[in-house]
Amino acid sequence: MERLLDIAEVSDRSGVSPSGLRYYEKRKLIVAVARNGLRRQYEPAVLQELALINLAKSAGYSLDEIGSVLRRPGATVIPRDVLVEKAGSLEEQAKRLVNLAKMLRHVADCPYEDHFECSRFRKLLIVATKVTNC
Amino acid sequence: MERLLDIAEVSDRSGVSPSGLRYYEKRKLIVAVARNGLRRQYEPAVLQELALINLAKSAGYSLDEIGSVLRRPGATVIPRDVLVEKAGSLEEQAKRLVNLAKMLRHVADCPYEDHFECSRFRKLLIVATKVTNC
DNA sequence: CATTGACTTGAAGTTGACTTCAAGTTGTAG
């Protein structure tokens, strides 16, 4: 029998505020499996779900999109090709971020005041935005 | 003498709506260099700026942050170490996205209904969130 | 030279993701 975590502990360990946790519950991203009095109690696994939620949010997904994935178990499965496609666009976005990082590193050492006048900068920008999808 | 672009053309070519362009102008992210009657006219270079804005937005930067970079030319320069640090966190985020992509590819081929029950999935999640900063 | 349609403005409205609030409840420490 696994120990349950109360909302304060989940908040501390996940970095999500208690009101945020309640909000996620309302949006059906997570569930509180029990109450201690009025206080929500969570399974430890919720920490993993929250880690996934934070990750997906930082990747630009909305809570709706994340929720539709998280609510899947027991429901219909996301088609394989949709998953593979999403993986592909995440990888593209990752490349864009790496290129943006390269731009910043270049700017750090570039003498131009207005970086749009620097040809190297412009080339990096073109590369960085070339992969733009969505 | 370079040809100016009017708002409709900039909107079409950048993917940013006319109202979005006006909003960016109000926020001082871009400038309209002229008017044809009341209609804003832009330098072609604005397309590059908009590409950078879109890129930075997708990387999670707010318009304020982006604007503070874009408004720099002529003003003070961003310290080198700040740039390098930002580059580093972008690269970390890129790694997280790649790991999230790996997770999705795994899920595409994994038989588990509830992926949190799959040990490979959990491992990928731990890896993907390990790099979590900020 | 009158019409039209694409723009203009400032203000108000919307959406997503929360946060804050006021009033109430309750497990636990003293």
Next chain:
DNA sequence: CTACAACTTGAAGTCAACTTCAAGTCAATG
């Protein structure tokens, strides 16, 4: 067994980033 800190609720408020609106302007077309 009382007090209190930490939760509870639903509703309202906030913030960023736009969008929509109503009323007006004007370049270009017929």
